[in-house]
Amino acid sequence: MRKLFTIIMMLMMTLPLQFNASETYAQLEDGTFTIGTDCAYAPYAFTTTKENASDTAVQIADSTSYCDGYDIMIASEIADALGVDVEVKVISFDGLIPALNSGQIDAIVAGMSATPERQKEIDFSENYYDDNLTMGIVMGADSQYAGHANASDFAGAELSSQLGTFHGDLLNEMPGVDIVTPMESVDVLMQATKSGTIDGYITEEETAISQGNSSDDLIYILLDDLEIPAEFSGVALGIKKGSDDFLNEINTILSDISNKQRIEMMDEANDKANGEYVEDTNFLSGVWTLFSSNKSLYAEGLKTTLILAILGTVFGTLIGFVVVGLRIQKVHYKDKPIIKVLKKCANWLAIVYIDIIRGTPMMVQAMLFFYGIAANIMEPNTAGVIIISFNTAAYIAEILRSGINAIDPGQMEAGRSLGLTNTQTFIYVIIPQTLKNTIPALANELIVNIKDSSVLSVIAVSELFYATKQAASTGYQYTEAYFISAVIYLILTIALTRILNIVMRKLLNSENTEEMMNMQNIEEAVKL
Amino acid sequence: MIKVENIKKYFGKKMVLDDINLDIEDGQVVTIIGPSGSGKSTLLRCMNLLEEPTSGEVYVDGQAIISGDVDINIVRSQMGMVFQHFNLFNNLNVIDNCVLAQTKVMKKPKQEAIDTANKFLDDVGMLSFKDVKVSSLSGGQKQRVAIARALCMNPKYMLFDEPTSALDPEVVGDVLEVIKKLAKSGMTMVIVTHEMGFAKEVSDRVIFMDKGLVVEDSDPQTIFTAPKHERTQEFLKRVLNY
Numbered sequence: 001m002r003k004l005f006t007i008i009m010m011l012m013m014t015l016p017l018q019f020n021a022s023e024t025y026a027q028l029e030d031g032t033f034t035i036g037t038d039c040a041y042a043p044y045a046f047t048t049t050k051e052n053a054s055d056t057a058v059q060i061a062d063s064t065s066y067c068d069g070y071d072i073m074i075a076s077e078i079a080d081a082l083g084v085d086v087e088v089k090v091i092s093f094d095g096l097i098p099a100l101n102s103g104q105i106d107a108i109v110a111g112m113s114a115t116p117e118r119q120k121e122i123d124f125s126e127n128y129y130d131d132n133l134t135m136g137i138v139m140g141a142d143s144q145y146a147g148h149a150n151a152s153d154f155a156g157a158e159l160s161s162q163l164g165t166f167h168g169d170l171l172n173e174m175p176g177v178d179i180v181t182p183m184e185s186v187d188v189l190m191q192a193t194k195s196g197t198i199d200g201y202i203t204e205e206e207t208a209i210s211q212g213n214s215s216d217d218l219i220y221i222l223l224d225d226l227e228i229p230a231e232f233s234g235v236a237l238g239i240k241k242g243s244d245d246f247l248n249e250i251n252t253i254l255s256d257i258s259n260k261q262r263i264e265m266m267d268e269a270n271d272k273a274n275g276e277y278v279e280d281t282n283f284l285s286g287v288w289t290l291f292s293s294n295k296s297l298y299a300e301g302l303k304t305t306l307i308l309a310i311l312g313t314v315f316g317t318l319i320g321f322v323v324v325g326l327r328i329q330k331v332h333y334k335d336k337p338i339i340k341v342l343k344k345c346a347n348w349l350a351i352v353y354i355d356i357i358r359g360t361p362m363m364v365q366a367m368l369f370f371y372g373i374a375a376n377i378m379e380p381n382t383a384g385v386i387i388i389s390f391n392t393a394a395y396i397a398e399i400l401r402s403g404i405n406a407i408d409p410g411q412m413e414a415g416r417s418l419g420l421t422n423t424q425t426f427i428y429v430i431i432p433q434t435l436k437n438t439i440p441a442l443a444n445e446l447i448v449n450i451k452d453s454s455v456l457s458v459i460a461v462s463e464l465f466y467a468t469k470q471a472a473s474t475g476y477q478y479t480e481a482y483f484i485s486a487v488i489y490l491i492l493t494i495a496l497t498r499i500l501n502i503v504m505r506k507l508l509n510s511e512n513t514e515e516m517m518n519m520q521n522i523e524e525a526v527k528l
Numbered sequence: 529m530i531k532v533e534n535i536k537k538y539f540g541k542k543m544v545l546d547d548i549n550l551d552i553e554d555g556q557v558v559t560i561i562g563p564s565g566s567g568k569s570t571l572l573r574c575m576n577l578l579e580e581p582t583s584g585e586v587y588v589d590g591q592a593i594i595s596g597d598v599d600i601n602i603v604r605s606q607m608g609m610v611f612q613h614f615n616l617f618n619n620l621n622v623i624d625n626c627v628l629a630q631t632k633v634m635k636k637p638k639q640e641a642i643d644t645a646n647k648f649l650d651d652v653g654m655l656s657f658k659d660v661k662v663s664s665l666s667g668g669q670k671q672r673v674a675i676a677r678a679l680c681m682n683p684k685y686m687l688f689d690e691p692t693s694a695l696d697p698e699v700v701g702d703v704l705e706v707i708k709k710l711a712k713s714g715m716t717m718v719i720v721t722h723e724m725g726f727a728k729e730v731s732d733r734v735i736f737m738d739k740g741l742v743v744e745d746s747d748p749q750t751i752f753t754a755p756k757h758e759r760t761q762e763f764l765k766r767v768l769n770y
Contacts, residue, residue: 333580408613408615410611410613410614410615411615411617411618413578413611413615414609414611414615414616414617414674415617415629416578416601416604417576417578417604417607417608417609417611417678418604418605418608418628418629418633418677418678418681419601419602419603419604419605419606419629419633419681420601420628420629420632420633421601424632424633428617428620428628428632429617429619429620429628432619433618433619436619
């Protein structure tokens with residue numbers, strides 16, 4: 001009797017669960033179909049501004065700019081069929097698979113082919129575009145190889161490919177080609193080709209045409225005779241492993257989009273991508289055109305960079321004080337054994353922290369922290385503030401330590417002789433003097449952070465450098481875009497340096513009233 | 529009473545204090561003289577444990593302050609100290625230098641602490657400078673503020689570590705005047721000094737130290753006019769005939 005009751009109970013509990021599982025997917029619980037793309041691979045996906053956005057463009061998450069192209073049209077079709085909204089997150093191409101597996105995005109829709117290596121890590125849908133198995137080479141317009149059309153005609157040519165794609169493998173099939181290490185992104189490849197560092201690079205037909213047409217300095221050549229293994233042809237959606245129901249649903253939706261529709265959509269995307277590009281013969285007028293059409297993008301990047309640098313330096317200083325507090329604990333012979341151990345641990349902890357942070361690049365720290373821990377729980381910009389704060393804290397801790405060491409030991413002795421504890425003397429006497437002495441170095445750290453925050457673009461923090469990359473990818477105007485960002489960075493750092501100099505001069509000549517205020521503030525902060 | 533018992537102090541392998549025993553009675557003004565490196569300052573700094581003796585014990589009012597279970601900060605607040613280089617808190621103005629420890633150690637209300645500070649600043653002739661940054665004061669003015677700062681804690685003892693050695697000759701007199709006034713008030717004081725005339729005038733007792741030892745311990749009259757020990761004679765001949 002009891003057994004029967006248990007079975008009924010179990011059935012009752014499992015029934016609704018099974019019912020739910022067949023209706024919705026974990027990926028869509030938040031009501032959106034979130035896709036990841038690098039949004040810099042026209043005509044599949046490219047960045048555009050609000051003013052220029054077409055009806056198929058989708059606003060990029062946490063940004064004022066839009067992403068458009070064939071991938072976005074397909075993603076919108078899928079989201080419509082699923083009855084949810086599409087959300088676009090921009091992530092560097094080699095960051096897409098980690099982002100998918102960490103749950104930051106629901107699917108990769110980024111012109112990605114289902115290669116065997118990738119299939120080990122994620123599942124792929126059916127192809128949503130078959131690009132006729134044709135590859136193209138983008139080359140400099142004045143290249144000696146221009147005009148060739150057979151895979152065997154490129155002996156001696158220095159050719160490269162995009163990092164993380166299968167394209168580089170195909171270069172092995174072209175006899176005599178001098179294979180150059182794959183490069184990080186399309187913009188680097190295009191620059192390298194324009195400057196003559198390499199003769200050209202291999203890519204898929206659609207992108208070869210788009211990029212070859214984007215500049216008078218570039219041409220494209222299609223390789224009709226290069227045989228491509230079947231698994232490399234076409235592009236597919238990447239889905240996290242273990243969600244077969246979701247994958248089947250997407251395949252069903254894709255099968256409803258006919259080949260004719262696909263070709264029409266690709267033509268439309270190609271037209272839009274070409275419409276984005278305006279060739280200016282004069283470099284400066286090209287710069288001006290690019291800047292005026294991407295003002296909002298640069299403004300947003302500038303704002304984020306400033307917030308990152310200021311918050312990072314403020315939090316970094318606070319954390320730096322904690323670290324230096326641990327670092328300067330001295331074991332006293334009268335301490336209890338447990339206190340001695342704790343002090344040793346505190347020293348050790350601070351030294352290890354400082355060594356690790358100063359001994360590794362911030363870019364690596366950002367990738368590790370974001371894709372290892374933070375991707376699921378916070379937005380890139382929040383993660384960016386945390387990364388820059390903890391990074392700068394290690395440097396500030398050392399600045400503060402040397403600042404403290406520079407203070408006359410007589411100050412500490414005077415405090416102790418009056419009966420103040422070490423901690424009290426630190427708070428009321430040593431720290432205010434340290435701060436005053438280290439303000440120039442701390443201000444310098446702020447300037448450094450403005451520049452160094454650019455590495456956070458690797459985790460898609462929407463700061464100035466990232467905005468630059470987006471602005472550039474629209475029409476492949478990389479030189480112009482980076483020139484604009486160099487000018488903005490320069491104005492920003494020079495202006496800030498001047499302002500800080502004035503503030504410092506005021507502060508260092510301050511009268512007693514101001515110093516009293518400092519003391520009062522610290523007192524209140526300690527009470528809090 | 530401050531009682532120093534078998535104090536030894538090493539800096540690394542170098543012996544600075546060699547088994548010192550000393551009693552400072554309440555109300556006594558004791559000066560310590562001797563050549564540089566004789567350990568005078570170290571001995572003074574051992575009395576409030578700014579320097580930890582390598583071995584030995586210091587008793588303040590009968591309490592063992594090294595091995596005993598005492599709050600050293602309370603003991604220190606009762607032993608005002610004046611340093612050769614003043615050590616005023618550079619981030620605070622004159623009055624706040626005098627107020628800080630009163631409010632933090634004695635937990636006095638702010639206004640009461642300010643009243644006390646005003647009184648002692650007036651005593652040392654520095655009241656009109658109370659809102660001034662310490663960096664704008666002269667050496668003599670700084671030292672007078674430092675004395676007022678120590679007195680604000682209402683100490684039972686005052687320790688002076690070469691209070692006039694870093695001063696310009698013309699202001700030495702001002703500072704010595706303040707210390708003399710204090711001595712006459714009956715305060716128990718230990719003064720390390722090179723000012724022989726001052727030591728002779730102000731002290732109840734003079735201690736001559738050399739090479740980490742107390743060589744001679746006597747009243748000022750005896751020490752300065754008829755020193756018993758050869759090393760004392762040599763030292764005084766050198767400093768007085770100069």
